[in-house]
Amino acid sequence: MLRLTNTLTGEQEPFVPQDKQTVRMYTCGPTVYDFVHIGNLRTYVFEDILRRHLASKWTIKHVMNITDIDDKIIKRSIETGKDIKSYSAPYSAAFFEDCEKLKIQKPEIITPATEHIPEMIDLINRLLESGYAYREGDSIYYRISRFPNYGRLSKLDRRELKIGARIDADEYEKEEPRDFVLWKAPKDPREPRWEAPFGEGRPGWHLECSAMAMKHLGETLDIHCGGVDNIFPHHENEIAQSEAATGRPFVRFWIHGEHLLVEGEKMAKSKGNFFTLRDLLEKGYEPLEIRYLLVSVRYRKQLNFTFDGLREARAALDRIKEFLFRLTTAKVKAGSNPKVASALSRAREEFEAALDDDLNTSAALAAVFVLIGECNIVLSAGELQEDNRAEILKWFKVIDQRLAIIPPMEQLVQSDQEVEALIARRNEARRNRDFATSDRIRQELLDRGVLIEDTREGTRWRRK
RNA sequence: GGCGCCGUACCCAAGUGGUAAGGGAGAGGUCUGCAAAACCUUUAUGCAUCGGUUCGAAUCCGAUCGGCGCCUCCA
Numbered sequence: 001m002l003r004l005t006n007t008l009t010g011e012q013e014p015f016v017p018q019d020k021q022t023v024r025m026y027t028c029g030p031t032v033y034d035f036v037h038i039g040n041l042r043t044y045v046f047e048d049i050l051r052r053h054l055a056s057k058w059t060i061k062h063v064m065n066i067t068d069i070d071d072k073i074i075k076r077s078i079e080t081g082k083d084i085k086s087y088s089a090p091y092s093a094a095f096f097e098d099c100e101k102l103k104i105q106k107p108e109i110i111t112p113a114t115e116h117i118p119e120m121i122d123l124i125n126r127l128l129e130s131g132y133a134y135r136e137g138d139s140i141y142y143r144i145s146r147f148p149n150y151g152r153l154s155k156l157d158r159r160e161l162k163i164g165a166r167i168d169a170d171e172y173e174k175e176e177p178r179d180f181v182l183w184k185a186p187k188d189p190r191e192p193r194w195e196a197p198f199g200e201g202r203p204g205w206h207l208e209c210s211a212m213a214m215k216h217l218g219e220t221l222d223i224h225c226g227g228v229d230n231i232f233p234h235h236e237n238e239i240a241q242s243e244a245a246t247g248r249p250f251v252r253f254w255i256h257g258e259h260l261l262v263e264g265e266k267m268a269k270s271k272g273n274f275f276t277l278r279d280l281l282e283k284g285y286e287p288l289e290i291r292y293l294l295v296s297v298r299y300r301k302q303l304n305f306t307f308d309g310l311r312e313a314r315a316a317l318d319r320i321k322e323f324l325f326r327l328t329t330a331k332v333k334a335g336s337n338p339k340v341a342s343a344l345s346r347a348r349e350e351f352e353a354a355l356d357d358d359l360n361t362s363a364a365l366a367a368v369f370v371l372i373g374e375c376n377i378v379l380s381a382g383e384l385q386e387d388n389r390a391e392i393l394k395w396f397k398v399i400d401q402r403l404a405i406i407p408p409m410e411q412l413v414q415s416d417q418e419v420e421a422l423i424a425r426r427n428e429a430r431r432n433r434d435f436a437t438s439d440r441i442r443q444e445l446l447d448r449g450v451l452i453e454d455t456r457e458g459t460r461w462r463r464k
Numbered sequence: 465g466g467c468g469c470c471g472u473a474c475c476c477a478a479g480u481g482g483u484a485a486g487g488g489a490g491a492g493g494u495c496u497g498c499a500a501a502a503c504c505u506u507u508a509u510g511c512a513u514c515g516g517u518u519c520g521a522a523u524c525c526g527a528u529c530g531g532c533g534c535c536u537c538c539a
Contacts, residue, residue: 010468028539036539043539071537131523155467156535205537227539229467234538257539263531296487297477302470302532312476313490319487322502350485354478362478366486373486373504380494380503435497446500453501 002057002356004050004223005300007231007254008153012358015253017222023060024217025051026106026251028209028226028234031067032091033076036098036343038290038305039267043227045291046257046299046359048104050225051400053355062107063216067091068114069192070205078190085114098277101287102294103404109216113208120203120211121196123245124182128198132244134175138185138199139208141174148242153254163320172185182207182239206237210250210429214242224251228258260294260303267305282311289313292405295361316369321407323372324396327389328409329460330379336387340378346369355402419450423459425453 003012016157017023025345027047030036036044054060068088077087092112099106113120124140132146144150186193193200213221219242226235231295235254242250259266262273282289293313297303354363375392378384400406422441427438442452445461452461 030539031537040539046539154534179478229534229538232467232534233536259533264531266533293476300469301477306476307508308488309476315489316487326502362476362487363485366478369486376503391530430497433497439498442499451501454496454499455502456495 002053003358004253004255005358006252007256008251013253016224017058018220018252021058022221023054023058023062024221025054025060025062025220025223025225026209026213027062027064027224028062028218028230029066029110030091030095031070031072031286032088033070033072035278036095037267038262038275038277038280040227041098041102041104041277041290042260042294042303043225043257044099044104045102047225047295048102049295049299049355049359049361049403050223050255051105051107052404053359054223056402060108061217063109063111063213064107065209065212066095066110066112067205067208068092068203074191078188084192088284101277101281102291103287111212113212115204116208116212116215117194117203119215120207121194123207123211123214123241125197127182127241128244130244132241133182135198136174139181139201140198141179142182142237142240142244143175144178144240145176147244149243149365150240151236153239154236156232156236164196171331173248180204180206180233182241199373205235207241209234210238210242210245213238214246214250219246219248219250220266221251223253223255224256225257228256231256255299257299258302260305262305264304275305285310286314288405288407289317292317295403297403298358298360298362300358316365317405317407319369319372320405323376324393324407324409325462326379327375327384327392329383330389331457332384332386332389334387335385336391337378337385340375340384340388341391343371343374344388344395348395351399351402361403364403364412365405368403419445419448419461423452423461427459 002015004015005011006013027044031042051060051062069084073084073088077084080087096106124133127142128135128140132143133140134143135141183196183198183201184204185199185201191202193202213224224235224238231254239250261267262271262275265271265273267274277287277290281287289310291311293305293309294303296313310403342432347370348368350370351364354360354367357363371392375384375388378388396406422445424442426438426445429435430443445452449463450461452459
């Protein structure tokens with residue numbers, strides 16, 4: 001039984017898709033005005049873990065938007081003399097490259113905002129007709145006073161909103177400061193615009209998610225995700241727009257990922273602690289290490305990103321890698337050791353239970369490491385058997401489907417005649433007690449990235 | 465000011481009423497010609513502090529201290 005923390009209630013609730021078969025999930029994607037940063041990626045990794053876990057139980061229809069029209073994009077495209085499409089396209093492509101490096105699976109449907117303008121216009125029309133929207137100047141606004149449930153998600157009541165909200169009195173002539181824009185009339189002749197019955201302009205940010213989510217997933221979604229900063233105002237406004245238009249609940253489960261901090265502080269360009277994936281790769285960190293670190297802390301807890309943490313992630317991955325290597329290369333007898341078999345089934349159960357428990361990835365990883373420890377002892381005693389090995393390797397494939405953090409094995413065990421020959425020469429030297437030569441060969445191999453280990457069963461090697 | 469999250473060993477981090485998972489690091493040991501590898505063992509009478517409830521609390525309640533986030537574009 002999967003339980004997830006629903007922001008709407010603040011509590012863990014059992015999750016089952018409304019039609020018992022297909023999970024309809026929407027996640028807020030990037031605004032492609034620049035490269036995404038490691039904090040953005042934490043959220044996408046959390047959503048990836050959620051999607052992989054859901055997919056192990058039900059079919060999944062996952063929609064993610066690409067915000068390719070917004071103030072920042074317009075500003076920068078004007079500055080660089082490009083149209084918005086050619087300005088944003090490279091960042092959009094870069095985003096998918098970053099996701100691929102971090103093994104984030106692609107959603108079934110990806111929706112660029114600029115390809116859904118008619119749906120947005122339609123939604124505005126419905127809101128205008130029902131009195132939830134109004135025109136002021138040449139723009140269209142949402143009338144929050146018409147929507148009594150406003151603030152339910154973010155638990156802000158109206159009075160406090162008024163105090164907290166900063167008023168943009170110069171720019172907008174809204175009925176109330178907290179009202180938000182649905183359709184923006186152009187202010188600058190260079191701004192992109194679309195024709196609409198209520199005048200040319202462009203969509204407000206909140207509108208796109210409502211329009212695109214409902215187009216592809218229906219009026220009530222099972223799950224809607226995003227970072228905690230989106231709870232207010234973005235998701236609150238999505239609810240207001242969608243529910244005003246349909247009269248139905250927009251989302252059953254709102255699930256929000258906490259922020260990533262860097263060295264205990266909010267990431268900000270001005271603090272110099274702002275990292276993109278590219279920055280980290282340039283520093284020599286591996287995508288898998290980064291993903292491991294992001295996965296190792298549960299999504300609803302702030303994650304303090306540090307370089308020490310990355311090094312620890314590397315060490316933890318090495319432990320997994322070493323175990324798989326040892327398991328694969330061990331000489332084992334046919335049959336099955338019942339002690340190992342029961343340890344494995346316990347590990348499996350704990351792993352699934354942990355993920356079912358609101359995606360407790362820390363506990364899921366712990367279950368994996370407990371099994372590794374138990375198996376290492378059995379391996380040392382030479383009591384692990386062929387069936388155990390096959391079952392364990394099979395399970396690690398499952399783990400990799402779920403968490404995508406298992407180091408690839410192929411290059412670890414691939415044969416290399418040159419290396420084998422050098423090892424043979426080294427062992428010859430060792431037999432002759434010519435340790436100067438054997439150490440020289442070991443160093444030579446190490447320089448080539450090959451690590452030698454002398455074990456009771458002979459010398460084995462792997463690439464670093 | 466309002467709303468919310470968090471504080472567990474040297475570091476990261478599970479555990480939300482039954483007596484402290486896991487990873488890293490350190491220390492011992494095994495193996496080895498040696499070892500940098502690997503493996504094993506070990507490291508919190510204690511869970512920010514103080515008080516309360518309870519047979520029993522890291523877990524519930526209250527207060528205090530500290531950190532973070534949102535209330536404005538933001539994952």
